[in-house]
Amino acid sequence: xxxxxxxxxxxxxxxxxxxxxxxxxxxxxxxxxxxxxxxxxxxxxxxxxxxxxxxxxxxxxxxxxxxxxxxxxxxxxxxxxxxxxxxxxxxxxxxxxxxxxxxxxxxxxxxxxxxxxxxxxxxxxxxxxxxxxxxxxxxxxxxxxxxxxxxxxxxxxxxxxxxxxxxxxxx
Numbered sequence: 001x002x003x004x005x006x007x008x009x010x011x012x013x014x015x016x017x018x019x020x021x022x023x024x025x026x027x028x029x030x031x032x033x034x035x036x037x038x039x040x041x042x043x044x045x046x047x048x049x050x051x052x053x054x055x056x057x058x059x060x061x062x063x064x065x066x067x068x069x070x071x072x073x074x075x076x077x078x079x080x081x082x083x084x085x086x087x088x089x090x091x092x093x094x095x096x097x098x099x100x101x102x103x104x105x106x107x108x109x110x111x112x113x114x115x116x117x118x119x120x121x122x123x124x125x126x127x128x129x130x131x132x133x134x135x136x137x138x139x140x141x142x143x144x145x146x147x148x149x150x151x152x153x154x155x156x157x158x159x160x161x162x163x164x165x166x167x168x169x170x171x
Contacts, residue, residue, distance in 0.1 A: 053150025
């Protein structure tokens, strides 16, 4: 790719994509601090990222068998790995507020940027070479990666809820 091609390509990107990137960076940075999160938010945010990853995958490849199989394989593998790891650890639950303590981490920002980068680069790649969307290795690999990244927050939330120790009112 020539040095003049990149500005031309980036100039074709809709403005909403850059707003989405800024929003994801802001959300990711908020995840670097220790905080208390409501049970509802602890359930909603992971579902939003799974849905975004699924939308990205199906939008690129359609509803073909390799798309679904790859996505589900990635989702399942990540769920099992994160469950076994115990990440993020140090979970606590305040029943009075129905809130969970979430330790700060840079990992969520990295995952969000990974999901965004895959969606962005895949869109650019398929715009230049649409035939790749029909090649099984490409479909399986990208679908599995999207499923894996999209389910990280789901697995983390599940670990938090499962491992949370109750907080006493005097703590």
